[in-house]
Amino acid sequence: MFAPSQLQVRQFFCGTYRKWRDGTPLIPMEALAADWIAEHPEYHAELADEAAALDKVYTVEEGRTNPFLHLSMHLSITEQHGIDQPTGIRQALDLLSARLNSRHEAQHIAMEALGQMVWESQRSGRPPDGEAYLENVRRAATK
Incomplete structure (x- = not known):
């Protein structure tokens, strides 16, 4: 199982953003990530500043989504x-869908179910x- 560190995840997404923005060829996993990065322009400024991204701490109290966790969940799903x-x-x-x-x-919606699991x-x-995760997604699909 691949278990990257927080640093590696942030480097991956920042590097993928840079390559996508610059039109540099992407490897398959980067291409999947770039599709989700494109769907989230609100994260582009953070992805563009890799040095700041590597040091940033996201807290619940801040009330803001961690873009790296969010994009990672998109990739997982x-x-x-x-x-x-x-x-x-x-x-x-x-x-x-x-x-x-x-x-x-x-x-x-699947992210909510995955996070709950x-x-x-x-x-x-x-x-x-x-199974509980799958049932939550199925329930949302059929309501």
Whole structure:
């Protein structure tokens, strides 16, 4: 399993933004990330200043989304969709995207479910419950 450090994640997204902005060829993972970066122009200034991005601390009290966590979750959900893991997530995300007429908004709803699954796992000390995550996304897709 690939488990990059916070520093590596920030370097990846800042580097990908720079390459995307400059029209430099991207490797496949960078191309996926660039698609999500393009969807989030509100993060472009932070991604452009890599030195500041590497030092920035995002707190809940600040009331602001951590752009690196947000973009990482988009990539995770994109990968889940691509490999259909947990089994059924591709169909659930496709249905949700169709219902909302937006892949982006569907991913934001899936992010909430993914975040809830991780939080519950951390709180309980048990492994993440992929079935509960999938059911939350399915429920959103069919309501």
